[in-house]
Amino acid sequence: MKTSDFNYCLPEELIAQHPAEPRDSSRLLVIDRKTGAWEDKVFTDVLDYLRAGDVLVVNNTKVIPARLIGHRKGFTGEVEFLLLRRIDYTHWRCIVRPGKKLNVGAEVVFSEQLSARVTERGEEGERVVEFLFDGVFEDILSKVGAMPLPPYIKEKLTDNSKYQTVYSKIDGSAAAPTAGLHFTEALLDRIRAKGVKIVEILLHVGLSTFRPVKAENIEDHKMHNEYYEISEAAAAEINAAKAEGRRVISVGTTSVRTLESAADKKGHVVAGSGNTEIFIYPPYDFKIVDALITNFHLPESTLLMLVSAFMGREKILAAYKHAVESKYRFFSFGDACLIV
Numbered sequence: 001m002k003t004s005d006f007n008y009c010l011p012e013e014l015i016a017q018h019p020a021e022p023r024d025s026s027r028l029l030v031i032d033r034k035t036g037a038w039e040d041k042v043f044t045d046v047l048d049y050l051r052a053g054d055v056l057v058v059n060n061t062k063v064i065p066a067r068l069i070g071h072r073k074g075f076t077g078e079v080e081f082l083l084l085r086r087i088d089y090t091h092w093r094c095i096v097r098p099g100k101k102l103n104v105g106a107e108v109v110f111s112e113q114l115s116a117r118v119t120e121r122g123e124e125g126e127r128v129v130e131f132l133f134d135g136v137f138e139d140i141l142s143k144v145g146a147m148p149l150p151p152y153i154k155e156k157l158t159d160n161s162k163y164q165t166v167y168s169k170i171d172g173s174a175a176a177p178t179a180g181l182h183f184t185e186a187l188l189d190r191i192r193a194k195g196v197k198i199v200e201i202l203l204h205v206g207l208s209t210f211r212p213v214k215a216e217n218i219e220d221h222k223m224h225n226e227y228y229e230i231s232e233a234a235a236a237e238i239n240a241a242k243a244e245g246r247r248v249i250s251v252g253t254t255s256v257r258t259l260e261s262a263a264d265k266k267g268h269v270v271a272g273s274g275n276t277e278i279f280i281y282p283p284y285d286f287k288i289v290d291a292l293i294t295n296f297h298l299p300e301s302t303l304l305m306l307v308s309a310f311m312g313r314e315k316i317l318a319a320y321k322h323a324v325e326s327k328y329r330f331f332s333f334g335d336a337c338l339i340v
Contacts, residue, residue, distance in 0.1 A: 001282065003213045003221075006308060007299045008320050016329035017155040019162050024187045027328055027335040029319060033291070036315030038322060043182045043336055046293070052195025053246040055238055059177040059254045060200040062168035064138075065145030065160070070110035072101055079108055081116065081129065082148055084174050084206045085227065089137075090130050091119070099125045111144045124211060138171070148174050150332055163332075172204035172227070178332045179252035179294045199237050202229040203258040203276075213300055218281050223302065225275040228258045235262070235271035238288065242267060247290040253303050256280070256289050256310075263287040281305040282313055291340045296323060296330040311339050 020026035020043075028041040030049060041048075050056070066083040079102060082095040096102040096118070106118045113134055120128035133140050147163050157163060165180035166188070192198060206226045215221045238259070241248055250256045261276035262269050267287045279302060292310055297303040308316050319337070328335045 001218050001313075003216060003218055003300050005313065006218075006301070006304050006317075008317055008324075010299065010324060010330060014324065014327060014330050014334075015152050016331060016333035016335075017153055019181060019333045020329075020335075022184060023166075023182055024184045026182050028182075028338055029323055029328060029335065030338045030340065031311065031315075031319050033311045033339050036312070036318060038319050040326060044187060046338055047187075047190060047194065049338055049340055050191060050194060050196050050249070051247075053197075053241070053244075054195075055197045055199055055241040055246065055248045056191065056251060057199050057201060057234075057238065057248060057255045057259060058165070058167055058180055058183075058251045059203050059258065060165075060167050060169045061173040061177060061202055061204050061254070062171045063147060063164055063173045063176050063205075064171050065141055065147055066174045067146040067148045068110050068114075068141075068144060069146070070108040070116075073107040073109060075101065077101075081108070081110075082174060083141075083145075084126070085204070085225075086172070087128065090132070092129050092131065093122070094127050094129050095125050096127045096129075097125065099127075102127060111140070113140050114144050150175070152331060153333065167200065169200075170202055170204075173206075175205040176332065177203075177205060177252040177254040179336060181333070182293075182336050183251075197237055197241070199234045201231075201234050201255060201258050203227070203254045205254055213302060213305075218305060221279065221302070223277045223279045225277055226257075227273070227275055228261060229273040230258065230262050230269060230271050232271045235269045238269045242288065248288055249291040249293065250289045251293045253292075253294055253297075253306050256286075256292065256306060259288040260286065279305075280309050282309045284309040286310065291338070294337050294339070295332065296320065296328065296334055296337065298331065307337075307339065 024043045028043045030039040068081040080097045085093045
């Protein structure tokens with residue numbers, strides 16, 4: 001399939017610049033996976049589409065202040081680092097800009113407590129960087145770093161917690177699993193009270209979220225490694241649901257990719273940790289996920305390709321056209337879809 005097959009027209013004014021307040025007041029487009037029919041709702045209406053025995057799978061990763069602005073020693077002008085993945089105590093994989101000024105050996109100063117040296121060169125602007133610091137790295141990063149908001153968000157974020165899910169726990173992501181931003185603690189309590197099991201898994205969101213599809217044919221696009229973990233308890237809960245014919249509902253494409261990466265040939269989730277490069281696009285046989293809560297995704301993105309695989313390209317693009325005409329808000333801080 002062609003990358004251009006996943007394009008659509010989106011007016012810039014529909015790109016959300018700030019989250020809904022409260023979180024669960026965002027709009028919700030409910031889409032029937034089989035027919036493509038839709039209903040216009042608000043996010044709290046998600047309760048009407050959940051039933052006792054469902055398993056709601058969430059990604060409990062936590063976004064770190066991964067964006068660093070500094071100056072290369074001996075040069076003028078700013079440089080930017082985006083932390084993607086920790087290698088060891090001092091080394092990280094990063095995206096750097098401008099890449100031409102940050103070759104191996106380049107030294108960058110971010111503050112009096114934090115500097116860095118580029119040690120290896122990778123693809124797509126990626127570098128391995130050694131950080132030099134005095135103190136605890138995480139404490140310094142919390143003071144020097146900024147939240148890594150996508151480039152289409154132009155407004156400054158005044159409260160970093162708005163770019164975290166209420167169930168975020170484990171530091172490591174360079175972007176939020178944004179479908180989860182719609183949930184409040186109160187809504188989760190109401191979901192549990194309805195008899196829905198909420199299961200936490202982990203995928204640290206990395207370069208694959210930021211990297212555009214440049215290949216003409218989508219089959220030629222390569223995803224980057226992202227780290228995931230699924231506990232024995234989580235796998236057991238999900239596998240029991242599948243065995244008993246109960247639904248597994250994924251909150252976000254990150255949860256989908258984790259579950260499908262960990263699925264064996266028999267359709268069981270295998271507990272453990274590892275790295276995944278999974279790229280889901282049509283056609284794809286989903287082994288675990290029965291329904292999906294997600295946001296609206298960028299044109300020609302791997303995430304739009306994933307949801308197209310889940311319910312069909314023509315049906316999802318028709319639903320997106322309706323969302324544009326109905327002035328839904330798009331992308332990270334935008335409104336949500338429930339595909340059932």
